Amino acid sequence: MPSRDSLKVxxxxxxxxILSAKINYFLLLGFLILLGYIWQKDSFSxxxxxxxxxxxxxxLFISQDMVKDExxxxxxxxxxxxxxxxxxxxxxxxxxxxxxxFFCSLSIFLILTAYGLITRQFxxxxxxxxxxxxxxxxxxxxLGGLLSFSFKGGSNVLIVILGQVFLFISLLxxxxxxxxxxxxxxxxxxxxxxxKLKFFALAAIxxxxxxAKRFIAYAPGIAAISLLFLIxxxxxxxxxxxxxx
Amino acid sequence: MNNIILRAQNLSKKYGRIEAVRNAAFSLPEGxxxxxxxxxxxxKTTTLKLLLGFLRPDSGRVETGDWRIGYVPxxxxxxxxxxxxxxxxxxxxxxxxxxQDLPLKIENLSGKISFDRKLLERKVQTYSLGNxxxxxxxxxxxxxxxxxxxxxxxxALDPPSIKSIRDLFCGLKREGRTVFLSSHLVSEVEKxxxxxxxxxxxxxxIQEDLNRLKNDHVFVRFEKAALxxxxxxxxxxxxxxxxxxxxxxxxxxxxxxxxxxxxxxELLSHEQPDLEKIFLFFIQ
Numbered sequence: 176m177p178s179r180d181s182l183k184v185x186x187x188x189x190x191x192x193i194l195s196a197k198i199n200y201f202l203l204l205g206f207l208i209l210l211g212y213i214w215q216k217d218s219f220s221x222x223x224x225x226x227x228x229x230x231x232x233x234x235l236f237i238s239q240d241m242v243k244d245e246x247x248x249x250x251x252x253x254x255x256x257x258x259x260x261x262x263x264x265x266x267x268x269x270x271x272x273x274x275x276x277f278f279c280s281l282s283i284f285l286i287l288t289a290y291g292l293i294t295r296q297f298x299x300x301x302x303x304x305x306x307x308x309x310x311x312x313x314x315x316x317x318l319g320g321l322l323s324f325s326f327k328g329g330s331n332v333l334i335v336i337l338g339q340v341f342l343f344i345s346l347l348x349x350x351x352x353x354x355x356x357x358x359x360x361x362x363x364x365x366x367x368x369x370x371k372l373k374f375f376a377l378a379a380i381x382x383x384x385x386x387a388k389r390f391i392a393y394a395p396g397i398a399a400i401s402l403l404f405l406i407x408x409x410x411x412x413x414x415x416x417x418x419x420x
Numbered sequence: 421m422n423n424i425i426l427r428a429q430n431l432s433k434k435y436g437r438i439e440a441v442r443n444a445a446f447s448l449p450e451g452x453x454x455x456x457x458x459x460x461x462x463x464k465t466t467t468l469k470l471l472l473g474f475l476r477p478d479s480g481r482v483e484t485g486d487w488r489i490g491y492v493p494x495x496x497x498x499x500x501x502x503x504x505x506x507x508x509x510x511x512x513x514x515x516x517x518x519x520q521d522l523p524l525k526i527e528n529l530s531g532k533i534s535f536d537r538k539l540l541e542r543k544v545q546t547y548s549l550g551n552x553x554x555x556x557x558x559x560x561x562x563x564x565x566x567x568x569x570x571x572x573x574x575x576a577l578d579p580p581s582i583k584s585i586r587d588l589f590c591g592l593k594r595e596g597r598t599v600f601l602s603s604h605l606v607s608e609v610e611k612x613x614x615x616x617x618x619x620x621x622x623x624x625x626i627q628e629d630l631n632r633l634k635n636d637h638v639f640v641r642f643e644k645a646a647l648x649x650x651x652x653x654x655x656x657x658x659x660x661x662x663x664x665x666x667x668x669x670x671x672x673x674x675x676x677x678x679x680x681x682x683x684x685x686e687l688l689s690h691e692q693p694d695l696e697k698i699f700l701f702f703i704q
Contacts, residue, residue: 184514188499195501249497251474254560255507255514257489258473417474418435 181260185267193237193275202236203279210283220296223287227304228386230283234276234312235336238319239329241269242412247327252417265412273316277309304386307394311382314397317404324411338380363389423450425487425567425598430480431470433463440466442622443480448567448600453593455613455630456602459703463622464602465494468571471600487567488515490560494572496552497545504540504547504555508562515563529561532591534584549576557585567598574608586612610695620703633698638675640668640690642682655681660701669693669701 193199206229214222242265245251251261284305291297315335322331349357356373365371378384378397385394424447431444441463448454458464469475471482472491498507512522530537535554539547544555553576560568573589574582589599589612603609609616616633618625643665655678656670670678675690693701 180514180516184510187510187513188502191506192499192501248500249493249495250499252469252472252491252493253496253498254489254491254563255511256474257491261474414476416476417469 181263182267184255185264186271188264189268189271190275193272199237202233206230206233207283219287219290219294223291223296223301226283226287227301227308228383230280231308231311231315231383231386233280234273235315235319235332237272237276238316238323239332240327241265241272241320241323241331242415243323243325243327246415246417249417261417262412262415265415266409269316269320269408269412273313276312276316280305280309280312300388303391304388307391307397308383308386310394310398310401311385314382314401314404317401317408320408321404321411324408335380342377342380424448425450425484426471426600427483428467428471428480429483431467431477431482432479433466433470433475433477435466439622441470441477441619444470444619444622444624445480446617446624446627448598449615450566450598451593451596452614453589453599453601453612454615454617455609456600456617456619457604457606457609457699458602458619459604462619462703464619465571467619468569468602472569484567488563488565490563490565490568492553492556492560492568492570492573494575495549496556498552498555500543500545502544503542504544507544507555507559508540511559511562517562525562526558529558532584532588533557533561534581550578550581553577554581557588561588565597567600568592569600569602571602572605573601573603574605582608606696606699616695616698618699618702625702630695634693634695636671636673637669637693638672638690639693639697639701640670640675640678642666642668658701660704667701669698 209229210222210226213225245265251264256264288297288301291301318335319331322334325331326334346357346360349355356370359365359370359374360377365374374390374393375396378390378393379400382397384390385397427447428444431441432439433441444463444467456464456467466475468491470477471484472489473482502510508522508526509519511517512519517525526537526540529535533554535551535558539551539555544552547555568589573585577585586608589601592599593614601609601613610630613630615628616630617627641662641664655674656668658669660667668678691697
């Protein structure tokens with residue numbers, strides 16, 4: 176089978192899946208309404224900042240049902256995916272999801288940028304923050320993808336969100352102390368290796384943190400971990416088999 | 421002598437500690453209908469998945485040329501967000517079938533398998549089980565496969581559809597195409613297949629031309645007696661012990677030698693084999 180055609184087929188299947196999932200429309204619409212509400216009630220600047228901090232979640236939500244759902248459903252045991260072509264489909268699909276989430280985020284960012292430039296409320300640093308957000312988004316996608324080898328039905332996304340809830344609760348419990356790690360976070364100063372490691376652990380659960388100005392220097396670290404996860408994911412897909420349902 | 425379209429060489433596959441398939445070696449002759457028979461859990465579906473590349477063998481290999489392969493699973497499942505016509509369009513795109521040729525091709529094939537073309541406008545997951553199976557046939561036949569692999573060909577089909585599918589297999593054979601059927605519906609398979617492969621508990625027991633097996637062989641039952649095992653093995657290796665005696669599947673031309681060896685009083689009966697008896701003989 177010509178590989179060009181199998182790529183096209185994988186793109187088409189994924190595109191139709193994205194279009195057919197109503198939840199995707201609701202999430203995008205909800206996100207846009209939230210940004211509009213903030214803009215209306217507060218300011219354009221806060222709306223843009225909210226966008227930059229929240230858009231990585233688009234990548235996370237799109238990462239649901241990436242692998243196990245499709246493998247377990249039996250739909251890959253099809254004449255379209257013979258001779259191991261289901262692996263190629265999964266690889267293409269995951270890359271395509273990243274591209275879709277990126278272009279979706281980029282479109283919103285460009286609209287906000289255009290308005291910001293016209294009204295002179297745009298700073299070049301926002302561009303850097305957008306790139307940090309993309310790194311966080313890719314991290315979510317790679318993490319969601321890895322989790323989707325074991326969890327299905329969107330529970331991979333739920334696990335990440337639950338992790339964040341526990342993280343925020345533990346930070347809240349420590350907040351009163353005003354020293355130690357909380358103080359380091361506040362000052363964005365991590366003097367020793369251990370505290371740097373602690374921050375990376377935090378960013379691994381809540382990668383949106385690297386969008387903040389004070390933590391943006393850690394964005395390449397998140398990008399590097401994403402790359403590692405993507406390599407791992409690729410290796411897992413290459414060894415994947417369609418076992419008994 | 422037919423060419424070989426696919427050859428399995430010492431395929432083995434384990435699921436954890438369970439050996440699903442052990443050193444399976446067989447070949448599919450081109451232009452014939454080969455039935456792959458085995459009891460539930462014998463390793464049929466695992467073997468098919470190894471042939472199709474859905475599973476990787478722990479050892480061994482599958483040799484096949486650049487043939488077009490069609491596949492109909494036992495219970496086909498399709499992406500629940502795609503309509504029948506979309507899956508057909510994707511299959512056509514993948515195999516370089518021109519868009520303008522599709523309607524005629526679909527019309528012809530739908531007629532052959534009694535599939536209602538109006539269903540193509542709906543999502544496949546909304547079809548009845550029988551129609552999903554027929555749709556899977558339609559999808560595979562669309563690519564004009566040189567080799568059609570079918571897991572339980574008659575599952576979920578009504579009697580008229582079963583007849584249509586049987587006729588379809590015979591039609592494919594007439595066109596020189598190869599069909600490989602995995603089934604435990606022995607009576608249905610017997611009507612159409614040329615060759616049988618029997619698998620039991622992960623081992624390939626036999627691969628044989630069915631007519632040769634049926635016409636040239638005979639089941640012989642005889643009483644338990646003091647046996648010279650070496651001599652018996654020379655006559656036939658296919659001997660099973662039963663409560664009342666022994667049963668043996670032996671070539672007719674060796675019957676006289678067997679009678680000479682056993683003496684007439686120990687020889688209880690002999691009967692013509694049919695596929696069901698052959699199948700049960702090998703798997704029990």
